Amino acid sequence: MKAKVDPDAIYARSEDIVAREIEGELIIVPLVSGIGDMEDELFTLNETGRAIWEKLDGKKSLKDVAEELFAEFEASPGEIETDVIGLVGELLKRRMLLEVSV
Amino acid sequence: MIMEKNPYSAKLRVDEASLWKDKTPLLVALDMELTERCNNNCIHCYINLPANDPKTRERELSTDEIKGILQEAASLGCLTVRFTGGEPLLREDFEDLYVFARTLGLRVILFTNATLITPELTRLFARIPPLKSMEITIYGIKESSYESVTRVSGSFEAAWRGIHLLLEKKVPFVVKGVLLPPNRGEMEEFESWASTIPWMDRPPSYSMFFDLRCRRDSQEKNRLIKRLRLSAEEACEFFARRLEEYLREMREFCLKFTRPPEENLFSCGAGVGGGCVDAYGNFQPCILLRHPDTVYDLKKGCLKDALTTFFPKIRQMKAEGPDYLARCARCFLKGLCEQCPARSWMEHGTLDTPVDYLCEIAHAQARYLGLLEEEEVSWEINDWRGRITAFTGKEPIYQGRKQATKRAALERPA
Numbered sequence: 001m002k003a004k005v006d007p008d009a010i011y012a013r014s015e016d017i018v019a020r021e022i023e024g025e026l027i028i029v030p031l032v033s034g035i036g037d038m039e040d041e042l043f044t045l046n047e048t049g050r051a052i053w054e055k056l057d058g059k060k061s062l063k064d065v066a067e068e069l070f071a072e073f074e075a076s077p078g079e080i081e082t083d084v085i086g087l088v089g090e091l092l093k094r095r096m097l098l099e100v101s102v
Numbered sequence: 103m104i105m106e107k108n109p110y111s112a113k114l115r116v117d118e119a120s121l122w123k124d125k126t127p128l129l130v131a132l133d134m135e136l137t138e139r140c141n142n143n144c145i146h147c148y149i150n151l152p153a154n155d156p157k158t159r160e161r162e163l164s165t166d167e168i169k170g171i172l173q174e175a176a177s178l179g180c181l182t183v184r185f186t187g188g189e190p191l192l193r194e195d196f197e198d199l200y201v202f203a204r205t206l207g208l209r210v211i212l213f214t215n216a217t218l219i220t221p222e223l224t225r226l227f228a229r230i231p232p233l234k235s236m237e238i239t240i241y242g243i244k245e246s247s248y249e250s251v252t253r254v255s256g257s258f259e260a261a262w263r264g265i266h267l268l269l270e271k272k273v274p275f276v277v278k279g280v281l282l283p284p285n286r287g288e289m290e291e292f293e294s295w296a297s298t299i300p301w302m303d304r305p306p307s308y309s310m311f312f313d314l315r316c317r318r319d320s321q322e323k324n325r326l327i328k329r330l331r332l333s334a335e336e337a338c339e340f341f342a343r344r345l346e347e348y349l350r351e352m353r354e355f356c357l358k359f360t361r362p363p364e365e366n367l368f369s370c371g372a373g374v375g376g377g378c379v380d381a382y383g384n385f386q387p388c389i390l391l392r393h394p395d396t397v398y399d400l401k402k403g404c405l406k407d408a409l410t411t412f413f414p415k416i417r418q419m420k421a422e423g424p425d426y427l428a429r430c431a432r433c434f435l436k437g438l439c440e441q442c443p444a445r446s447w448m449e450h451g452t453l454d455t456p457v458d459y460l461c462e463i464a465h466a467q468a469r470y471l472g473l474l475e476e477e478e479v480s481w482e483i484n485d486w487r488g489r490i491t492a493f494t495g496k497e498p499i500y501q502g503r504k505q506a507t508k509r510a511a512l513e514r515p516a
Binding site: 023 | 204206207229231233
């Protein structure tokens with residue numbers, strides 16, 4: 001079950017994880033318990049996920065993030081919105097992002 | 103950009119050795135000996151110094167120096183740091199170092215005797231998990247055997263209390279054994295208990311070919327250690343306990359690694375993608391190799407320089423010792439034998455002297471496996487490929503350093 005994602009909301013990277021770039025790969029290392037199911041679980045994002053991740057700075061709403069991505073990549077607004085909401089849903093479920101109240 | 107469909111994120115539950123494919127970071131994993139001091143006084147130990155030795159404590163790296171090394175390690179791509187010792191929990195700043203390492207995104211393996219595990223520590227490990235199983239050495243399953251090894255009264259109870267605290271908080275750990283005269287009769291009982299630990303997915307490994315004192319500091323202790331070693335026959339008996347598995351592993355191993363090393367000293371992965379920082383800031387190519395010519399002083403340099411400049415030069419070193427050149431360099435059992443520059447250092451204080459004890463064990467195994475006849479010595483066998491083929495049913499294909507590097511990054515003696 002995916003977490004509810006609000007396109008008008010602002011999301012920030014959780015302090016419960018450490019995101020590291022190693023040899024061009026973005027590796028997400030859980031810091032606190034309950035993020036990975038297994039004791040040695042690490043996570044990585046694909047190219048799309050990473051492009052979105054880099055814009056999730058805790059300042060922009062998801063709509064703004066999608067707009068910026070639309071200006072940078074050749075994809076339709078609908079496709080981009082679907083990707084942004086899809087990734088944010090996944091990461092919320094894994095407690096890697098949190099909604100920032102404004 | 104092609105926008106891909108879900109999933110956007112993927113779990114990685116693979117070990118570092120297979121994580122990076124062809125773009126391995128400069129540093130994959132790092133061992134850090136936080137101290138050489140230990141609260142036990144084990145009869146077989148190559149490193150332990152007294153727990154309250156103020157002079158040793160003074161010489162150890164400071165908290166900030168260790169943090170600086172961890173920071174550089176993370177910047178070089180390191181994913182896993184192993185805190186070992188001595189007993190690493192003797193450091194008063196252990197919690198600070200642990201949290202610091204985890205905040206850098208490092209996974210932590212803690213090597214401990216578990217006697218200093220406290221409720222506060224288990225709460226910390228439960229809240230901020232190490233992401234790798236802790237490794238605990240068990241010296242005996244009974245108080246009498248345990249304390250005959252540790253020579254510290256109360257250590258058995260303290261270790262068991264620590265283990266129960268970890269179980270209670272579900273902090274993952276695995277246990278390892280040490281085969282010593284006081285506990286040799288307990289293997290079955292030990293393994294039966296070990297199998298009840300939720301994170302043990304295989305029987306425990308054992309330490310049995312004990313190294314002499316790593317600082318070459320006590321002839322008396324060395325004599326004791328030599329007396330505690332398994333004989334070559336006992337070693338073969340031990341290996342044959344799980345005969346099928348042993349034969350399968352040996353066939354695979356012989357196919358990949360067995361061949362004469364010639365004059366090259368390093369056929370392992372020492373100093374490639376990893377190494378060990380000792381308690382005083384010396385970066386060693388592996389956890390055992392402390393020969394002064396092979397260690398890099400991190401107080402005068404950095405991990406990157408050691409890994410890109412110093413260790414590659416060390417790895418080019420050639421053997422010069424006449425005995426080594428006559429025997430080890432021509433020995434096709436190199437893959438079965440634990441002889442290496444580190445073992446030579448531990449035994450003789452040199453890099454290239456044959457360790458007779460290891461040679462005897464390798465020969466006994468080779469005879470057991472049918473690779474050698476009773477009176478033969480391996481360095482006189484010219485048709486060694488034929489022997490391997492007869493044993494494995496296949497032609498040997500040497501896979502050398504790449505495989506050895508993976509093993510070296512993930513293994514260390516108990």
